[in-house]
Amino acid sequence: MVEDDGVVAFPEAEGTRGEIMAATYEALRQHGYAALTVQDIADEFPKSKSLLYHHYDGKDDLLVDFLSYMLEQYEGQAESDRYPDARAELEAVLDRLFAPSFSEPMVERTRLMAELRAQAASDEAYREQVTRTDERFHERFTDIVARGVADGSFRDVDPDAVAAMVLTLVNGAMERRATTDAEFAGQVRAEVDAYLAARLYRDEV
Amino acid sequence: MVEDDGVVAFPEAEGTRGEIMAATYEALRQHGYAALTVQDIADEFPKSKSLLYHHYDGKDDLLVDFLSYMLEQYEGQAESDRYPDARAELEAVLDRLFAPSFSEPMVERTRLMAELRAQAASDEAYREQVTRTDERFHERFTDIVARGVADGSFRDVDPDAVAAMVLTLVNGAMERRATTDAEFAGQVRAEVDAYLAARLYRDEV
Numbered sequence: 513m514v515e516d517d518g519v520v521a522f523p524e525a526e527g528t529r530g531e532i533m534a535a536t537y538e539a540l541r542q543h544g545y546a547a548l549t550v551q552d553i554a555d556e557f558p559k560s561k562s563l564l565y566h567h568y569d570g571k572d573d574l575l576v577d578f579l580s581y582m583l584e585q586y587e588g589q590a591e592s593d594r595y596p597d598a599r600a601e602l603e604a605v606l607d608r609l610f611a612p613s614f615s616e617p618m619v620e621r622t623r624l625m626a627e628l629r630a631q632a633a634s635d636e637a638y639r640e641q642v643t644r645t646d647e648r649f650h651e652r653f654t655d656i657v658a659r660g661v662a663d664g665s666f667r668d669v670d671p672d673a674v675a676a677m678v679l680t681l682v683n684g685a686m687e688r689r690a691t692t693d694a695e696f697a698g699q700v701r702a703e704v705d706a707y708l709a710a711r712l713y714r715d716e717v
Numbered sequence: 718m719v720e721d722d723g724v725v726a727f728p729e730a731e732g733t734r735g736e737i738m739a740a741t742y743e744a745l746r747q748h749g750y751a752a753l754t755v756q757d758i759a760d761e762f763p764k765s766k767s768l769l770y771h772h773y774d775g776k777d778d779l780l781v782d783f784l785s786y787m788l789e790q791y792e793g794q795a796e797s798d799r800y801p802d803a804r805a806e807l808e809a810v811l812d813r814l815f816a817p818s819f820s821e822p823m824v825e826r827t828r829l830m831a832e833l834r835a836q837a838a839s840d841e842a843y844r845e846q847v848t849r850t851d852e853r854f855h856e857r858f859t860d861i862v863a864r865g866v867a868d869g870s871f872r873d874v875d876p877d878a879v880a881a882m883v884l885t886l887v888n889g890a891m892e893r894r895a896t897t898d899a900e901f902a903g904q905v906r907a908e909v910d911a912y913l914a915a916r917l918y919r920d921e922v
Contacts, residue, residue, distance in 0.1 A: 676901045691844065692837065
């Protein structure tokens with residue numbers, strides 16, 4: 513499922529867990545979170561259904577693992593990407609997340625992920641996983657900023673604080689895309705650039 | 718339900734709609750979105766249950782009106798607040814939303830609202846209402862920035878773009894509070910201040 517914009521909506525299934533996760537994605541896509549049953553997922557799973565029931569203790573247990581899987585896939589992708597420097601990496605991430613419009617599969621995925629994340633508001637197992645996902649993104653942004661500071665291309669900021677700002681912006685943008693028809697990505701991206709120019713990039717004083 | 722921090726978790730019920738909305742809030746608080754039934758709301762409603770079934774076409778119809786009601790309450794509050802100038806108003810809103818910690822009722826309310834907003838990812842009626850809520854917040858921030866530009870205390874920015882940035886930050890912060898245990902509010906507030914100092918406030922060049 514590679515789109516024109518190069519964004520993979522869902523990775524190729526590998527191994528039993530990968531196949532379960534692909535079945536989960538497809539079932540979520542068709543039924544949405546609220547109506548989803550383990551049977552819907554089993555219906556999309558090519559192997560023995562008992563395998564699925566053996567591994568997971570119900571729908572939410574499976575969906576929390578799905579969130580974990582999506583994070584692992586993201587991290588695998590992020591590690592294999594190569595960028596000339598910290599600024600190019602930051603800009604590439606922002607280009608992707610603040611793209612003026614998303615492809616249909618990315619729209620769908622953004623909405624599904626928002627629905628799953630929201631379960632964390634009332635369910636501790638989701639909350640732990642979403643907190644973990646948030647931490648990993650925070651670490652990635654912190655690492656990017658710290659590298660730019662170390663090589664002198666970024667100002668001497670606290671990488672942790674700038675990472676927290678970028679992550680909050682990214683989460684806000686994803687949430688607004690998932691739950692509203694507002695068109696804001698271009699405007700916000702320009703303001704994010706203004707923030708980074710004033711705060712982070714050394715050659716734009 | 719006024720807290721130490723002066724934040725009202727839920728307004729005093731006025732009139733039949735107000736009482737229905739108070740019953741909805743209480744039922745949501747007790748049961749969460751997924752398990753909630755119209756009967757749960759009826760159980761919290763002091764008047765005739767038939768009134769409730771007469772006015773609303775099921776749980777989601779009622780909850781979409783609940784979102785609309787929360788917006789009206791917010792707007793009524795915002796209109797009655799008085800600030801010396803645009804900057805004081807912007808800072809007051811940010812102080813409230815980026816407070817290092819929320820009172821228990823505000824934590825609860827933030828989580829409930831996040832769960833309801835997330836329904837907009839898959840339901841058109843929620844999506845229309847959440848989009849409307851988003852627009853009103855956007856208008857309020859645009860109005861604040863435009864006043865500051867007009868009286869010369871803010872730089873000559875596009876109020877619409879700065880409002881979009883602030884709203885995305887606010888939504889990201891509320892979403893992260895609702896779905897994670899991350900502690901980021903203080904850090905992000907400091908970065909928001911750095912953004913506003915560089916981009917908006919004229920006396921901080």
